[in-house]
Amino acid sequence: MPTKADPCSQPSLMHPDEAIALLLKQVNPLEDSEVVPLSQGLGRVLAEDLASSIDLPPFNNSSMDGYAFRFEDLAHNESLQLIGQSFAGHPFEGEAKPDTCIRIMTGAPLPDGYDTVQMHERVEAKEAAIFIQSPKAIGANVRYRGEEVKTGGKVLVSGTQIGAAELGVLATIGTSQIRVTRQVKVAFFSTGDELRPVGTELASGQIYDSNRYSIRGLLSRANVEWIDMGVVEDDPEAIREAFKNAAANADMVLTSGGVSVGDADYTKQVLDEVGEITFWKLAIKPGKPFAFGKLGKAIFCGLPGNPVSSMVTFYKLVLPLIIKMQGLPQVKPLQLKATLKGDLRKYPGRVEYQRGILSQDDKGEFEVTLTGGQGSGMLTSMSLANCFVILSQEQGDTSDGTLVTVEPFNSVLC
Ligand SMILES: Nc1nc2c(c(=O)[nH]1)N[C@H]1C(S)=C(S)[C@@H](COP(=O)(O)OP(=O)(O)OC[C@H]3O[C@@H](n4cnc5c(N)ncnc54)[C@H](O)[C@@H]3O)O[C@H]1N2
Ligand code: MOO
Secondary structure, eight states, X not given: OOOSOOTTOOTTOBOHHHHHHHHHHTOOOOOOEEEEEGGGOTTOBBOSOEEOSSOBSSSOEESSSEEEEOGGGGGSOXXXXXXXXXXXXXXXXXXXXXXXXXXXXXXXXXXXXXXEEEEGGGEEEETTEEEEOOOSSTTTTEEOTTSSBOTTOEEEOXXXXXXXXXXXXXXXXXXXXXXXXXXXXXXXXXXXXTEEOTTSOOOTTOEEOOHHHHHHHHHHHTTXXXXXXXEEOSOHHHHHHHHHHHHHHOSEEEEESOOSSSTTOOHHHHHHHHSEEEEEOBSEESOTTXXXXXXXXXXXXXXXXXXXXXXXXXXXXXXXXXXXXXXXXXXXOOOEEEEEESOBOOOTTSEEEEEEXXXXXXXXXXXXXXXXXXXXXXXXXXXXXXEEEEEOSSOOOBOTTOEEEEEEOOTTOO
């Protein structure tokens, strides 16, 4: 264990958990809703309960390709007479009669009068005489009308986020339009005179603006409506103007860079002037200079410019806010214990989110290996990882074989 303290930490810095609790008090679920076509529903949050206007399934049907018949007829017949067929989309038009059967396909309607289906593999057909191995019980291989949901039964409740399964459920009951909550609008921009767009040449001292791409990815995965305002130069007047435009058009303003104490770090300074700062700096690594406040009616989150810091603070601090504004419940991310492979360096002082690769050994036990260098500018440490290794404030250097807490990335981060 190291005895040295974190040179970048101060005892007064707020713990990230305390910050999250404070942040969540500052936002409310959006109240407005709108109607969208089902095809545009992925990721949206339902603003109404939805009941089925049909039975599911809508008619009795077969769950196997085979033969439909009356169960009782097998008790006194060696074979049954084949009198027709029922295909999915082409029901049997005739009438079910005693001592008969029809050929039936998976999903095809089961005619009234027949009550049981035997699968093709357990039947021998000799011209019109059908020899059927008796199934164990009446009703075998039949899916009954309304057995999943009855007409009027609730299928989805207000506040549900529409995923692939929900899209399918809504289509199953024939819904073409849904009422959903309005999407959270987030305006974001990068600050920094050194930043150049991809596709251009770099002059001395310049770097490509990567944060706008990772933030855009995170916002897209978080299902918000985003407004990319590009790069704003390190100039208080330009930042003031950008703040004004962003706050007029969005529920949340997100910036990257300029929140530290450098001579060209104006983001926080201008926020102090034209908005209000709720807090600045947390006991988190990476991401210490994260700034939070208000710009008019909009929420303001100032992400630190270092690329890993901006992703980590988005994930840990901004995402919970978006989730609350979307009207979704906060789900505590899954955490588990894994054996650290290799040594890990850390100063006591801040909660750290190092990046690792979580896997299982031959016995199925969890183990985690760091993704190499953990500098807050090394974005490949994120792209190679599938989890955070979370280290408490007090924790120092940690040696190979120690059990550590890991948090697998959820579907928002990849
Ligand atoms: N004297 C101190 N210096 C610093 C402190 C401190 O406490 N005292 N904190 C450090 C920490 S921790 C962080 S994190 C950074 C955050 O700084 P800023 O938010 O002001 O960000 P910048 O200075 O603008 O940039 C930092 C770094 O990131 C690069 N960057 C910025 N924007 C982008 C972008 N859009 N895409 C790619 N890379 C970007 C920038 O070039 C810098 O290298 O401050 C430390 N300093
Ligand atoms: O906290 Mo900063 O994000 O280490 O570079």
